[in-house]
Amino acid sequence: MIVAHLLGGNEIEGINEGIVVINGNQLETSYEDLVAVCGNISLGDLDTTQDERYIRQDYIQSVREYTDGELGADFVINNHLTEQICYSHYKIDFEKKTLKLTIDTYN
Numbered sequence: 001m002i003v004a005h006l007l008g009g010n011e012i013e014g015i016n017e018g019i020v021v022i023n024g025n026q027l028e029t030s031y032e033d034l035v036a037v038c039g040n041i042s043l044g045d046l047d048t049t050q051d052e053r054y055i056r057q058d059y060i061q062s063v064r065e066y067t068d069g070e071l072g073a074d075f076v077i078n079n080h081l082t083e084q085i086c087y088s089h090y091k092i093d094f095e096k097k098t099l100k101l102t103i104d105t106y107n
Helices: 003-009 031-038 052-066 073-078
Strands: 017-022 085-093 098-105
Touching: 003 031, 003 085, 003 098, 017 031, 052 073
Parallel strands: 017 098
Antiparallel strands: 085 098
């Protein structure tokens, strides 16, 4: 599974804010913004049987199309969206309605 599929396919209803940490580094992009983009690109639109370079280019194109060119390669690469997940876990604060998503990737 790639990072984009975890973010887009597993939105947690009722959680309004959050951070994402990948390989020990907190992303500048918020959980909400990542879910907003990744959640609107169908999981089936990406052929994950291809090599990593193909997957990255295909997902970059999908992001460009969804955001009318506003976001592209930098957004995908800086947020590790096409990297394969090794491990992930959520820490949810139900009182504050926030979460911390920690992901480790193979890259």
